């Protein structure tokens with residue numbers, strides 16, 4: 001019998017949201033070179049959730065990312081927080097992959113590992129799809145436990161609180177399960193100096209499509225299920241009047257709303 | 264004419280406004296058919312409205328197992344409708360559940376997903392507004408039957424009466440669809456305010472409110488306008504308001520007719536979730552706050568003075 005839990009945490013490297021993000025006119029894909037790349041912030045909460053689970057139950061956290069070589073920086077960060085080992089899927093042919101391809105490739109990588117739980121962030125700040133975790137459930141046949149603000153594991157049963165606008169639902173499944181977590185699930189720890197030093201020696205395996213047995217002509221921009229045909233940078237919104245309150249600010253807003261027929 | 268499936272959202276027994284908007288958009292692509300997925304008896308009370316807004320057919324994909332499990336049974340039910348109807352496209356309102364269900368369906372039938380579009384042309388070309396409205400992107404689903412989710416408030420819903428013929432679909436829920444059991448459903452105190460994502464008017468509060476109690480000012484203003492209430496991340500992080508009502512980069516993206524920001528500075532990540540609102544009004548005591556760079560109208564002043572005065576004035580004018 002295996003001891004503890006095998007957890008895979010998915011992290012995505014994304015352009016910093018503080019920067020002016022853009023698309024490349026050459027092929028309409030995201031410009032990842034001109035801005036700082038950071039770990040998708042909510043993915044740090046997935047890492048934290050994984051670390052807490054192995055602290056409580058024993059086991060290993062493998063950090064997996066699909067992206068350019070530079071995405072290894074995000075994996076190192078996770079290792080410095082305490083994850084056990086890293087796994088990077090990097091291949092030039094993956095440039096411009098759509099989310100369906102990403103799901104297929106990551107599911108393939110997962111099929112080469114032993115795992116009980118896959119933890120992911122709820123949404124990436126660049127694609128803003130929030131569907132990859134559900135797609136992985138579809139592709140791997142594991143249970144979907146997504147958009148969770150709370151994760152509880154007892155034996156092989158996982159319960160999550162899934163929020164909606166009216167409240168939340170408690171969703172329960174047996175492992176294997178794919179869990180995505182929302183902002184506020186927990187407070188992600190900062191890497192310690194010791195953790196940063198230790199991370200340098202932790203194993204990080206890099207694989208390409210060939211290693212996974214995926215043909216290059218099944219993936220990438222040319223074979224994506226969606227295509228961007230054109231894009232246009234929009235002029236920033238024009239600022240209107242900002243008036244200092246002279247004791248009638250509320251009335252002035254009411255007048256403005258009335259003038260715009262918004263009442 | 265080709266059939267276009269529209270997955271129906273309902274709230275307390277009524278079709279949502281955003282669903283009517285999607286039915287309106289669907290007419291550009293072909294003949295809309297509404298699809299009601301849910302427990303037995305869900306479709307009947309929705310039928311008249313769906314017909315009024317252009318549904319020639321209403322597929323009734325009902326099973327009491329649907330609400331018992333997350334996603335799986337809904338995907339199975341939709342797949343059954345797709346097999347029965349061979350649609351030209353499949354549309355739904357952008358939403359947490361819908362996006363996951365449609366993504367899984369698209370994966371299963373070998374299609375692509377265009378999420379959160381703000382426009383769809385007759386030839387299937389979609390428009391998305393990304394990075395908080397800074398870039399407008401045109402695209403297409405290039406494989407399989409296009410699967411598309413549409414952001415609420417993208418078009419005005421227009422009635423266009425159609426037959427609204429009820430068509431029953433046999434739903435068989437596979438065992439693999441029953442992996443994630445809904446063990447409990449908890450409705451937290453929720454007044455009669457509209458849903459954040461499809462509200463016509465939103466009043467949001469930020470760190471300027473100073474404390475959870477400060478939201479009373481925002482809620483009173485919202486109620487005088489029949490508006491939904493939103494919050495900035497700083498207010499959510501402080502524990503003053505629930506995360507599901509956060510507006511911005513890592514919260515909800517909203518596009519109402521009117522957005523009133525109260526005590527919110529307007530950081531780039533907040534703007535990313537609200538700057539496509541039609542009209543933006545801000546109340547902030549700092550004349551340098553970036554929110555004023557995009558507000559159509561702003562009052563520089565103390566929100567605890569200005570917002571209650573506005574509430575009182577609106578209540579007076581609206582009688």
Ligand SMILES: Cc1cc2nc3c(=O)[nH]c(=O)nc-3n(C[C@H](O)[C@H](O)[C@H](O)COP(=O)(O)OP(=O)(O)OC[C@H]3O[C@@H](n4cnc5c(N)ncnc54)[C@H](O)[C@@H]3O)c2cc1C
Nearest residue numbers: 469470471495496497511512513514526528532548549566
């Ligand atoms: C990856 C990432 C994702 C993020 N996602 C989001 C997101 O989804 N949504 C979001 O909102 N933020 C998000 N943020 C955070 C964002 O950068 C800001 O920190 C946040 O929006 C600030 O919230 P605020 O405007 O309420 O607070 P502050 O910036 O502190 O602004 C408070 C404002 O209130 C005004 N004020 C104070 N008192 C009064 C008074 N009495 N009367 C009038 N005005 C007053 C002040 O002048 C100030 O302008 C994200 C950040 C990152 C890095």
Ligand SMILES: Nc1ncnc2c1ncn2[C@@H]1O[C@H](COP(=O)(O)O)[C@@H](O)[C@H]1O
Nearest residue numbers: 010011066120121123124129130131132
């Ligand atoms: N290329 C990728 N590599 C690793 N994880 C990813 C990748 N893309 C998405 N994810 C994970 O899936 C989550 C949701 O992403 P998305 O569906 O793109 O919004 C993210 O928070 C990540 O945890």
